[in-house]
Amino acid sequence: MAVTASESALADGFRPPTITPPARPLGLLRMIRAAFRNPITIWPEEMYDGAVIANQLLGTTRVHVADPSAARRVLLEDAESYVRPRIVKRMLGPALGAGLFTADGEGWRRQRRIAAPSFRIQELRALTPLMSRAGAAAGERLAWRPGAAVDIMPEMIRATFDVIADATIGDDARDVFDRETFARDVDLYLNIFGQVDALDVMRAPSWVPRPWHWRARGATGRIRAAALRVVAARRAAGAAGASLVDRLINAVDPEGGAGLTDREVVDNIVTFFGAGHETTAMALTWTLSILAQQPQLQEALRAETKAVAGDAPITAAHVDALTLHDQVIKEAMRLYPPGAVVGRQVAKPTQLGQHDLKPGDEVLIAV
Numbered sequence: 001m002a003v004t005a006s007e008s009a010l011a012d013g014f015r016p017p018t019i020t021p022p023a024r025p026l027g028l029l030r031m032i033r034a035a036f037r038n039p040i041t042i043w044p045e046e047m048y049d050g051a052v053i054a055n056q057l058l059g060t061t062r063v064h065v066a067d068p069s070a071a072r073r074v075l076l077e078d079a080e081s082y083v084r085p086r087i088v089k090r091m092l093g094p095a096l097g098a099g100l101f102t103a104d105g106e107g108w109r110r111q112r113r114i115a116a117p118s119f120r121i122q123e124l125r126a127l128t129p130l131m132s133r134a135g136a137a138a139g140e141r142l143a144w145r146p147g148a149a150v151d152i153m154p155e156m157i158r159a160t161f162d163v164i165a166d167a168t169i170g171d172d173a174r175d176v177f178d179r180e181t182f183a184r185d186v187d188l189y190l191n192i193f194g195q196v197d198a199l200d201v202m203r204a205p206s207w208v209p210r211p212w213h214w215r216a217r218g219a220t221g222r223i224r225a226a227a228l229r230v231v232a233a234r235r236a237a238g239a240a241g242a243s244l245v246d247r248l249i250n251a252v253d254p255e256g257g258a259g260l261t262d263r264e265v266v267d268n269i270v271t272f273f274g275a276g277h278e279t280t281a282m283a284l285t286w287t288l289s290i291l292a293q294q295p296q297l298q299e300a301l302r303a304e305t306k307a308v309a310g311d312a313p314i315t316a317a318h319v320d321a322l323t324l325h326d327q328v329i330k331e332a333m334r335l336y337p338p339g340a341v342v343g344r345q346v347a348k349p350t351q352l353g354q355h356d357l358k359p360g361d362e363v364l365i366a367v
Protein backbone atom coordinates (compact mmCIF):
# COMPACT_ATOMS: atom_id res chain seq x y z
CA MET A 1 0.00 0.00 0.00
CA ALA A 2 1.32 3.45 -0.88
CA VAL A 3 2.30 5.71 2.00
CA THR A 4 0.74 9.14 1.76
CA ALA A 5 2.58 12.33 2.58
CA SER A 6 0.44 12.97 5.67
CA GLU A 7 1.00 9.42 6.98
CA SER A 8 4.75 9.79 6.53
CA ALA A 9 4.67 13.11 8.38
CA LEU A 10 2.85 11.51 11.30
CA ALA A 11 5.26 8.58 11.35
CA ASP A 12 8.24 10.94 11.57
CA GLY A 13 6.62 13.15 14.21
CA PHE A 14 7.05 16.06 11.81
CA ARG A 15 4.73 19.07 12.04
CA PRO A 16 4.95 21.71 9.32
CA PRO A 17 5.57 25.26 10.59
CA THR A 18 2.60 27.59 10.71
CA ILE A 19 1.43 30.83 12.25
CA THR A 20 -0.65 31.34 15.39
CA PRO A 21 -3.67 33.48 14.50
CA PRO A 22 -4.78 36.16 16.95
CA ALA A 23 -7.54 35.05 19.29
CA ARG A 24 -9.61 38.17 18.53
CA PRO A 25 -9.85 40.56 15.56
CA LEU A 26 -7.06 43.15 15.55
CA GLY A 27 -7.68 46.83 15.97
CA LEU A 28 -7.05 49.13 13.01
CA LEU A 29 -3.49 50.18 13.91
CA ARG A 30 -2.38 46.64 14.77
CA MET A 31 -4.00 45.41 11.57
CA ILE A 32 -2.04 47.94 9.50
CA ARG A 33 1.25 46.90 11.12
CA ALA A 34 0.46 43.20 10.65
CA ALA A 35 -0.53 43.75 7.01
CA PHE A 36 2.87 45.29 6.24
CA ARG A 37 4.71 42.33 7.81
CA ASN A 38 2.54 39.39 6.70
CA PRO A 39 -1.08 39.94 5.59
CA ILE A 40 -2.35 36.49 6.64
CA THR A 41 -1.48 37.24 10.28
CA ILE A 42 -4.42 39.65 10.47
CA TRP A 43 -6.95 36.78 10.29
CA PRO A 44 -8.27 35.85 13.75
CA GLU A 45 -9.05 32.30 14.83
CA GLU A 46 -12.73 32.59 13.96
CA MET A 47 -11.92 33.02 10.26
CA TYR A 48 -10.33 29.57 10.18
CA ASP A 49 -13.32 27.91 11.81
CA GLY A 50 -16.31 29.91 10.59
CA ALA A 51 -18.03 29.23 7.30
CA VAL A 52 -18.90 32.80 6.24
CA ILE A 53 -17.95 35.73 8.46
CA ALA A 54 -18.55 39.40 7.68
CA ASN A 55 -17.00 42.51 9.17
CA GLN A 56 -16.88 46.19 8.41
CA LEU A 57 -13.73 48.09 7.45
CA LEU A 58 -13.79 51.73 6.43
CA GLY A 59 -17.41 51.53 5.33
CA THR A 60 -17.00 48.36 3.27
CA THR A 61 -18.39 44.94 4.11
CA ARG A 62 -15.73 42.25 3.85
CA VAL A 63 -16.91 38.67 3.85
CA HIS A 64 -14.35 35.99 4.73
CA VAL A 65 -15.20 32.58 3.30
CA ALA A 66 -13.88 29.32 4.75
CA ASP A 67 -16.60 27.08 3.39
CA PRO A 68 -16.34 25.17 0.08
CA SER A 69 -20.01 25.56 -0.86
CA ALA A 70 -19.85 29.32 -0.32
CA ALA A 71 -16.64 29.50 -2.37
CA ARG A 72 -18.36 27.57 -5.14
CA ARG A 73 -21.26 30.02 -5.13
CA VAL A 74 -18.95 33.03 -5.48
CA LEU A 75 -16.65 31.56 -8.12
CA LEU A 76 -19.12 29.53 -10.17
CA GLU A 77 -22.82 29.60 -9.38
CA ASP A 78 -23.14 33.38 -8.84
CA ALA A 79 -19.98 34.48 -10.67
CA GLU A 80 -21.87 37.16 -12.62
CA SER A 81 -22.32 39.14 -9.39
CA TYR A 82 -18.57 39.51 -8.83
CA VAL A 83 -15.50 40.97 -10.55
CA ARG A 84 -11.77 40.89 -9.86
CA PRO A 85 -10.98 43.04 -6.83
CA ARG A 86 -9.55 46.50 -7.40
CA ILE A 87 -6.45 45.60 -5.39
CA VAL A 88 -5.52 42.86 -7.91
CA LYS A 89 -5.98 45.19 -10.86
CA ARG A 90 -3.91 47.88 -9.14
CA MET A 91 -1.13 45.42 -8.33
CA LEU A 92 -0.97 43.48 -11.58
CA GLY A 93 -2.83 45.54 -14.17
CA PRO A 94 0.10 47.82 -15.16
CA ALA A 95 2.05 44.84 -16.58
CA LEU A 96 -0.61 42.17 -17.17
CA GLY A 97 -3.13 44.52 -18.79
CA ALA A 98 -6.47 42.78 -19.35
CA GLY A 99 -5.24 39.21 -19.78
CA LEU A 100 -6.95 36.12 -18.43
CA PHE A 101 -5.83 36.76 -14.85
CA THR A 102 -7.20 40.30 -14.63
CA ALA A 103 -10.09 40.42 -17.13
CA ASP A 104 -13.76 40.15 -16.19
CA GLY A 105 -17.09 39.35 -17.81
CA GLU A 106 -17.36 38.87 -21.55
CA GLY A 107 -13.75 39.97 -22.12
CA TRP A 108 -12.54 37.11 -19.92
CA ARG A 109 -14.95 34.59 -21.46
CA ARG A 110 -13.91 35.51 -24.99
CA GLN A 111 -10.19 35.20 -24.24
CA ARG A 112 -10.76 31.93 -22.42
CA ARG A 113 -12.61 30.46 -25.41
CA ILE A 114 -9.76 31.45 -27.70
CA ALA A 115 -6.94 30.26 -25.43
CA ALA A 116 -8.57 27.07 -24.12
CA PRO A 117 -7.36 24.74 -26.94
CA SER A 118 -3.74 25.56 -26.05
CA PHE A 119 -4.28 24.19 -22.54
CA ARG A 120 -5.87 20.85 -23.31
CA ILE A 121 -4.31 18.01 -21.35
CA GLN A 122 -2.55 16.59 -24.42
CA GLU A 123 -0.97 19.98 -25.09
CA LEU A 124 0.26 20.22 -21.51
CA ARG A 125 1.62 16.68 -21.56
CA ALA A 126 3.63 17.61 -24.63
CA LEU A 127 5.52 20.10 -22.43
CA THR A 128 6.83 17.35 -20.13
CA PRO A 129 10.28 17.23 -21.83
CA LEU A 130 10.71 20.98 -21.20
CA MET A 131 9.89 20.51 -17.53
CA SER A 132 12.10 17.45 -17.22
CA ARG A 133 14.99 19.32 -18.83
CA ALA A 134 14.58 22.32 -16.53
CA GLY A 135 14.45 20.04 -13.48
CA ALA A 136 17.60 18.24 -14.53
CA ALA A 137 19.40 21.56 -15.07
CA ALA A 138 18.37 22.76 -11.60
CA GLY A 139 19.62 19.49 -10.12
CA GLU A 140 22.97 19.90 -11.84
CA ARG A 141 23.34 23.45 -10.51
CA LEU A 142 22.60 22.28 -6.98
CA ALA A 143 24.97 19.31 -7.29
CA TRP A 144 27.88 21.71 -7.42
CA ARG A 145 27.15 22.74 -3.82
CA PRO A 146 27.08 19.46 -1.87
CA GLY A 147 26.49 19.90 1.85
CA ALA A 148 25.93 23.65 1.56
CA ALA A 149 22.80 25.49 2.65
CA VAL A 150 20.92 26.64 -0.45
CA ASP A 151 18.29 29.34 -0.84
CA ILE A 152 16.00 27.20 -2.95
CA MET A 153 13.50 29.90 -4.01
CA PRO A 154 15.78 31.60 -6.60
CA GLU A 155 16.63 28.19 -8.05
CA MET A 156 12.96 27.30 -8.42
CA ILE A 157 12.18 30.69 -9.95
CA ARG A 158 14.91 30.09 -12.53
CA ALA A 159 13.68 26.57 -13.27
CA THR A 160 10.02 27.56 -13.70
CA PHE A 161 10.98 30.62 -15.75
CA ASP A 162 12.95 28.38 -18.11
CA VAL A 163 9.90 26.14 -18.59
CA ILE A 164 7.53 29.02 -19.31
CA ALA A 165 10.02 30.76 -21.60
CA ASP A 166 10.57 27.55 -23.60
CA ALA A 167 6.84 26.86 -23.82
CA THR A 168 5.70 30.43 -24.48
CA ILE A 169 8.47 31.91 -26.61
CA GLY A 170 10.47 28.92 -27.79
CA ASP A 171 13.68 29.34 -29.75
CA ASP A 172 12.13 31.22 -32.67
CA ALA A 173 12.33 34.68 -31.09
CA ARG A 174 15.72 34.61 -29.36
CA ASP A 175 17.02 37.42 -31.58
CA VAL A 176 14.39 39.84 -30.18
CA PHE A 177 13.93 38.39 -26.69
CA ASP A 178 16.62 38.63 -23.98
CA ARG A 179 15.64 36.05 -21.37
CA GLU A 180 17.96 37.30 -18.64
CA THR A 181 16.77 40.91 -18.86
CA PHE A 182 13.13 39.84 -19.08
CA ALA A 183 13.51 37.55 -16.05
CA ARG A 184 15.09 40.33 -13.96
CA ASP A 185 12.34 42.77 -14.90
CA VAL A 186 9.55 40.29 -14.10
CA ASP A 187 11.09 39.56 -10.70
CA LEU A 188 11.54 43.27 -9.99
CA TYR A 189 7.93 43.96 -10.93
CA LEU A 190 6.53 41.10 -8.82
CA ASN A 191 8.71 41.97 -5.82
CA ILE A 192 7.22 45.47 -5.78
CA PHE A 193 3.81 45.56 -7.48
CA GLY A 194 3.07 41.89 -6.85
CA GLN A 195 3.19 42.16 -3.07
CA VAL A 196 0.09 42.98 -1.02
CA ASP A 197 0.38 46.64 -0.13
CA ALA A 198 -0.99 47.63 3.28
CA LEU A 199 -2.14 50.95 1.75
CA ASP A 200 -4.25 49.00 -0.74
CA VAL A 201 -5.59 46.76 2.03
CA MET A 202 -6.69 49.93 3.80
CA ARG A 203 -8.20 51.15 0.49
CA ALA A 204 -5.97 54.21 0.23
CA PRO A 205 -6.62 56.06 -3.08
CA SER A 206 -4.16 55.66 -5.92
CA TRP A 207 -2.87 59.24 -5.56
CA VAL A 208 -1.37 58.46 -2.14
CA PRO A 209 2.41 58.32 -2.79
CA ARG A 210 3.97 54.86 -2.90
CA PRO A 211 7.68 55.59 -3.47
CA TRP A 212 8.53 51.88 -3.61
CA HIS A 213 6.56 51.61 -6.87
CA TRP A 214 8.86 53.93 -8.81
CA ARG A 215 11.56 51.30 -9.45
CA ALA A 216 9.00 48.92 -10.96
CA ARG A 217 7.56 51.37 -13.48
CA GLY A 218 10.55 51.11 -15.81
CA ALA A 219 10.41 47.32 -15.56
CA THR A 220 6.74 47.41 -16.58
CA GLY A 221 7.51 49.25 -19.80
CA ARG A 222 10.41 46.97 -20.68
CA ILE A 223 8.36 43.81 -20.01
CA ARG A 224 5.54 44.83 -22.31
CA ALA A 225 7.91 46.16 -24.99
CA ALA A 226 9.80 42.85 -25.02
CA ALA A 227 6.58 40.86 -25.34
CA LEU A 228 5.37 43.12 -28.17
CA ARG A 229 8.65 42.60 -30.06
CA VAL A 230 8.13 38.83 -29.82
CA VAL A 231 4.56 39.08 -31.14
CA ALA A 232 5.60 41.33 -34.02
CA ALA A 233 8.48 39.03 -34.95
CA ARG A 234 6.33 35.92 -34.88
CA ARG A 235 3.55 37.54 -36.93
CA ALA A 236 6.14 38.65 -39.49
CA ALA A 237 7.47 35.10 -39.67
CA GLY A 238 4.02 33.65 -40.19
CA ALA A 239 3.62 32.27 -36.64
CA ALA A 240 4.16 28.74 -37.88
CA GLY A 241 5.90 27.38 -34.79
CA ALA A 242 4.57 25.35 -31.87
CA SER A 243 5.15 27.96 -29.15
CA LEU A 244 2.27 29.38 -27.13
CA VAL A 245 2.82 32.77 -28.77
CA ASP A 246 2.27 31.23 -32.20
CA ARG A 247 -0.82 29.40 -31.00
CA LEU A 248 -2.33 32.55 -29.51
CA ILE A 249 -1.62 34.50 -32.70
CA ASN A 250 -3.35 31.83 -34.79
CA ALA A 251 -6.22 31.07 -32.39
CA VAL A 252 -9.75 32.24 -33.17
CA ASP A 253 -12.95 32.55 -31.18
CA PRO A 254 -15.18 29.54 -32.00
CA GLU A 255 -18.23 31.76 -31.50
CA GLY A 256 -17.25 34.52 -33.89
CA GLY A 257 -14.07 33.68 -35.72
CA ALA A 258 -12.13 36.72 -34.49
CA GLY A 259 -8.66 36.33 -33.06
CA LEU A 260 -6.72 38.13 -30.37
CA THR A 261 -5.27 41.58 -30.98
CA ASP A 262 -1.54 42.12 -30.51
CA ARG A 263 -2.28 43.83 -27.22
CA GLU A 264 -4.34 40.88 -26.00
CA VAL A 265 -1.58 38.45 -26.98
CA VAL A 266 0.93 40.62 -25.09
CA ASP A 267 -1.37 40.78 -22.06
CA ASN A 268 -1.54 37.00 -21.93
CA ILE A 269 2.16 36.42 -22.56
CA VAL A 270 2.98 38.66 -19.62
CA THR A 271 0.23 36.97 -17.58
CA PHE A 272 1.74 33.53 -18.15
CA PHE A 273 5.16 34.77 -17.03
CA GLY A 274 4.01 37.02 -14.20
CA ALA A 275 1.20 34.94 -12.72
CA GLY A 276 2.61 31.56 -13.66
CA HIS A 277 6.25 31.06 -12.90
CA GLU A 278 6.47 32.60 -9.42
CA THR A 279 3.41 30.74 -8.09
CA THR A 280 4.77 27.46 -9.43
CA ALA A 281 8.17 28.26 -7.96
CA MET A 282 6.53 28.98 -4.61
CA ALA A 283 4.76 25.61 -4.62
CA LEU A 284 8.01 23.81 -5.41
CA THR A 285 9.91 25.79 -2.78
CA TRP A 286 7.50 24.88 0.03
CA THR A 287 7.46 21.26 -1.13
CA LEU A 288 11.26 21.03 -1.05
CA SER A 289 11.41 22.86 2.28
CA ILE A 290 9.12 20.26 3.83
CA LEU A 291 11.03 17.40 2.20
CA ALA A 292 14.32 18.75 3.53
CA GLN A 293 12.99 18.01 7.01
CA GLN A 294 11.73 14.51 6.19
CA PRO A 295 14.54 12.24 4.92
CA GLN A 296 12.31 9.13 5.01
CA LEU A 297 9.87 10.78 2.63
CA GLN A 298 12.74 11.82 0.37
CA GLU A 299 13.80 8.19 0.15
CA ALA A 300 10.25 7.06 -0.63
CA LEU A 301 10.04 9.57 -3.49
CA ARG A 302 13.43 8.54 -4.82
CA ALA A 303 12.37 4.88 -4.76
CA GLU A 304 9.16 5.68 -6.63
CA THR A 305 11.05 7.59 -9.33
CA LYS A 306 13.48 4.69 -9.73
CA ALA A 307 10.65 2.16 -9.98
CA VAL A 308 8.69 4.20 -12.54
CA ALA A 309 11.42 5.66 -14.76
CA GLY A 310 14.67 4.00 -13.77
CA ASP A 311 17.51 6.33 -14.77
CA ALA A 312 15.65 7.80 -17.76
CA PRO A 313 14.28 11.35 -17.89
CA ILE A 314 10.66 11.73 -16.79
CA THR A 315 8.22 11.66 -19.70
CA ALA A 316 4.48 12.23 -19.97
CA ALA A 317 3.98 8.45 -19.83
CA HIS A 318 5.52 8.35 -16.35
CA VAL A 319 3.50 11.12 -14.73
CA ASP A 320 0.34 9.20 -13.81
CA ALA A 321 2.40 6.48 -12.09
CA LEU A 322 4.16 8.95 -9.77
CA THR A 323 1.33 8.79 -7.22
CA LEU A 324 3.38 9.63 -4.12
CA HIS A 325 4.86 12.65 -5.88
CA ASP A 326 1.32 13.78 -6.70
CA GLN A 327 0.24 13.37 -3.06
CA VAL A 328 3.27 15.25 -1.72
CA ILE A 329 2.83 18.23 -4.03
CA LYS A 330 -0.91 18.47 -3.34
CA GLU A 331 -0.38 18.24 0.43
CA ALA A 332 2.29 20.94 0.30
CA MET A 333 -0.08 23.17 -1.68
CA ARG A 334 -2.85 22.49 0.83
CA LEU A 335 -0.59 23.58 3.67
CA TYR A 336 1.09 26.43 1.80
CA PRO A 337 -1.05 27.53 -1.16
CA PRO A 338 0.89 29.84 -3.50
CA GLY A 339 -2.19 32.07 -3.55
CA ALA A 340 -3.51 32.09 0.00
CA VAL A 341 -6.57 34.18 -0.87
CA VAL A 342 -8.93 34.40 -3.82
CA GLY A 343 -10.60 37.80 -3.80
CA ARG A 344 -13.71 39.08 -5.52
CA GLN A 345 -15.46 42.45 -5.48
CA VAL A 346 -19.24 42.65 -5.56
CA ALA A 347 -20.46 44.12 -8.86
CA LYS A 348 -24.23 43.97 -8.27
CA PRO A 349 -26.46 43.32 -5.24
CA THR A 350 -26.38 39.71 -4.15
CA GLN A 351 -26.52 37.48 -1.08
CA LEU A 352 -23.88 35.19 0.37
CA GLY A 353 -24.97 33.07 3.29
CA GLN A 354 -26.94 35.37 5.57
CA HIS A 355 -25.25 38.50 4.28
CA ASP A 356 -26.75 40.97 1.83
CA LEU A 357 -23.95 42.44 -0.28
CA LYS A 358 -23.87 45.66 -2.28
CA PRO A 359 -21.56 46.80 -5.11
CA GLY A 360 -18.10 47.57 -3.77
CA ASP A 361 -18.21 45.03 -0.97
CA GLU A 362 -15.45 42.42 -0.94
CA VAL A 363 -15.25 38.65 -0.58
CA LEU A 364 -12.05 36.91 0.51
CA ILE A 365 -11.90 33.14 0.06
CA ALA A 366 -9.21 31.71 2.33
CA VAL A 367 -7.61 28.79 0.48
